[in-house]
Amino acid sequence: MIRPELNLLVALDALLAEKSVTKAAEKMGLTQPALSASLARLRRHFNDPLLVREGNSYRLTPLAARLTDPTANALDAAHKVFSSEAVFDPATSTREFQIYGSDYAFATIGSRVSTAVKEVAPSVRFRFMQHTPTIVEDRLDTLRTVDGIVLPHGFTSGLSGVDVYEDEWLCVVAADNEAVGEELTIANLRELPWVFTYQSRSAFTPAARQLQMAGIEPHVDVVVEGFLALPYFVVGTARLGFIQEALAERVTAFGDLRVLKPPFDIVPLTDALWWHPTHDEDPGHQWMREQFRKHGNISGEATNVGG
Known part of the structure; x- marks a missing residue:
């Protein structure tokens, strides 16, 4: 040896x-x-x-x-x-922050943060990595070696976190879907096929879970591991899908899709940045998570949320 x-x-x-x-x-x-x-x-x-x-x-x-x-x-x-530092100076630091999340999280809060910090931290870099069900399930071990994960509430325990982004759930349908009128109906939700994002014991969207809690058992045609690809599985079909309001404008830009409000109340989506408690006192990490809080769309002072 x-x-x-x-x-x-x-x-x-x-x-x-x-x-x-x-x-x-x-x-x-x-x-x-x-x-x-x-x-x-x-x-x-x-x-x-x-x-x-x-x-x-x-x-x-x-x-x-x-x-x-x-x-x-x-x-x-x-x-x-x-590379750990007793004092973190964003103006001179070359630190890379590694964050897990979905493509939606990267397109919203991730892009906001990475763009906003360039003036004050020109050499700081972010690495955004797609999470998987395994990563979510093994989050305590995974987050020992990375800086955080962006997830809605309900998936985490034993982690520190701060709410960073809120959004509403909408339904996306093909523009030429004649089965759907100007408004979605409960019958549409029951009878038409669906595209779901994620679909396992540990990976699901809060909207899909609420659909089932409302007594609707959807017929799932396709499962896709991300939100940005979902519209491609709806165009030209009878399928429905859940998408966040922040993506709606880009989804409908080509005129081949419509977004409609669901015909029942869905609790809004709240994404939080979660991290392992070993990072709590790291000055660089404290600066990073403050950027997520500051440049998210949730007003108010930073508040840690329990897992």
């Missing part, structure tokens, strides 16, 4: 990403013999070749393939440790 060293973790990450000693050495600015020596040490440590020649190239061994994501995550965590 070798004593773990950060430089070996960097070498392992480059080798797994490039699948080539030559390319990994170029990426790291090292000579090929130097990286070959690191690879030899890693092979002894894992008792596995990691890279195996296959014709004129190399492939990862099964162990190496399993190490790819944990290595990248461990390296990212190490970078976060060594």
Whole structure:
């Protein structure tokens, strides 16, 4: 066994990403013999070749393939440790904030924040990453290594959070859908097919859940993992779909879709930025979440909400 060293973790990450000693050495600015020596040490440590020649190239061994994501995550965590600052100055910081969420969250609050902070924090960067049901289910572990996740209420526990964005739910229908008049009816909701965004035990929209709570069992034709693609599955069909009011203007811009109010009351959507409690006292994180609160569309002072 070798004593773990950060430089070996960097070498392992480059080798797994490039699948080539030559390319990994170029990426790291090292000579090929130097990286070959690191690879030899890693092979002894894992008792596995990691890279195996296959014709004129190399492939990862099964162990190496399993190490790819944990290595990248461990390296990212190490970078976060060594880039931590006792005092955060947005004007000079080069920090990257990593946020999970839906494409809707990125198109609304994410775009607002990233645009608004450029004058005061020109070198701060945001990385917005699409969440998955697994990420939502494993949120406590996931949020140890990233800065936050934008989700509505009802999905989180054990996290700190602040409300950042409110919106109304509307229904989207094809402009040529003759089954729907100027107003939607309960019969439309029961009889017409639907496009749902997400559809699992841990991933669903509050609107879809309220539809079922109202005693309507929808016939779901299509499930799509995002909101921005949903209109494409409605155009030219008899399908219905739920969409947020903030997206309505762009959805109807080409004239092939209509948005209508649902024929029953739906509780408005409230998105919150959630983070792991270990970030509570981080000055840079405090600045970041204040930007989400400040540039959201919810007025009032910052208020943490329990999970």
